[in-house]
Amino acid sequence: MPELPEVEVTRRGIDGPLRGARVQSLSLGKPLRWPLGIAPATLEGAAIDGVSRRGKYLWLQFSEGAGGLLIHLGMSGSLSLLQEPGPPGPHDHFSMGTSAGTLRLTDPRRFGAVVWSAALEHEPAARLLSRLGLEPSDPALTPGLFHAALKGRRTPIKSLLLSGEVVVGAGNIYACEALHAAGIDPRLRSDRISRPRAARLLQAVRETLERALALGGSTLRDFRDAHGMDGEFQSEARVYGREGQDCARCGGIVRRLVQAQRSTYFCAGCQRR
DNA sequence: AGTTAAACCTGGTTGC
DNA sequence: TGCAACCAGGTTTAAC
Structure with missing residues (x-):
């Protein structure tokens, strides 16, 4: 579903609201492309620094060494930030309640992923991003x-x-x-x-x-x-x-x-x- | 080494 | 109407 513009549109919709918000709860649905890689409860209480983008990946950075979440929307994924979430539907496979609303990944085909990494430079994020070319906005791309x-x-x-x-x-x-x-x-x-x-x-x-x-x-x-x-x-x-x-x-x-x-x-x- | 197929999943649409 | 076949915004892994 999402190419760079759709991912960036998504990022812009959630970055501002989520900055400074704290994680209150985290629940998963069916398996996505890769496992989260951390016990969901570990992230409760973490503060969110912001959301950046690399290619079609989003990086949700936590504060104070709590790492971050590398998010990919696959073919059919979309993220929404809900103020009145309601129970997860059959295609909702990641829900993170925060003080700024519930961030929810809806992805029928489940080619998407939400993966915890200690940093972008560490595994598994580094491996997933390692083959990416330059950003189209990069001036170095002459x-x-x-x-x-x-x-x-x-x-x-x-x-x-x-x-x-x-x-x-x-x-x-x-x-x-x-x-x-x-x-x-x-x-x-x-x-x-x-x-x-x-x-x-x-x-x-x-x-x-x-x-x-x-x-x-x-x-x-x-x-x-x-x-x-x-x-x-x-x-x-x-x-x-x-x-x-x-x-x-x-x-x-x-x-x-x-x-x-x-x-x-x-x-x-x-x-x- | 570089290029191409197979795999992962579900659902909507098309055609017999 | 029923059912099979095909199609879909992506990426990794395995195979030529």
């Missing part, structure tokens, strides 16, 4: 560096974007949209992309993610922010989910294919090899 990173890779550019090994944050929707915006065929081998086109693609990734963030993310089925609001980006998608429709830019037909077991949507008319 067009030259991006182009150089594509040079050694023979995998199709769509798959490389999706992997997050070079730049994090673009999942299936935004990888398709950024490639369309940049006019690049998703099947093109990464190392065959010229420097000017790489620069254009990097810019497209950044603009696509920023635009989605400004619109509150995409709500295809069930994404909601921490206040239960829909995102609006999905209505701006040019290719994602639009198989058979006309391309808004060139009038071609949007096609769908499968790469690395994921659907890719693109316009064969204006996305060139």
Whole structure:
């Protein structure tokens, strides 16, 4: 469900309210991708410093050496901060009562995770974050560096974007949209992309993610922010989910294919090899 | 070493 | 209507 914009929208909804709040209770539902890694009662009484983000992971930092929680929303997860929680539903698998409300993870498919770690630099957080590329907002990610990173890779550019090994944050929707915006065929081998086109693609990734963030993310089925609001980006998608429709830019037909077991949507008319 | 399949789960939609 | 097949915003692990 959530790509970088949706995760960041979620973060912004909970960071302010949770700062300084204290954990009062913690309960779990069915198992998520990985176990919490700590007895839930251990965290009771801990104060929350804040919530940051790395790629599509959220990091909820506790005060005074109490570590933190690394949270991933998987494919179908969403976090909400509830003032009047009510009992957990069948898809609520993590609930943390705090003095600022109950933080609850709803995740039908259970690909998400909430994992305790002593610090971001310690296991298991360090291992989970170790393969992540640079943040799209990182000034160190220059067009030259991006182009150089594509040079050694023979995998199709769509798959490389999706992997997050070079730049994090673009999942299936935004990888398709950024490639369309940049006019690049998703099947093109990464190392065959010229420097000017790489620069254009990097810019497209950044603009696509920023635009989605400004619109509150995409709500295809069930994404909601921490206040239960829909995102609006999905209505701006040019290719994602639009198989058979006309391309808004060139009038071609949007096609769908499968790469690395994921659907890719693109316009064969204006996305060139 | 690098790239691609299989796996993890549930639920909604499509088609026979 | 019933049921099977396919599809879904992600990532790790195992296998070529």
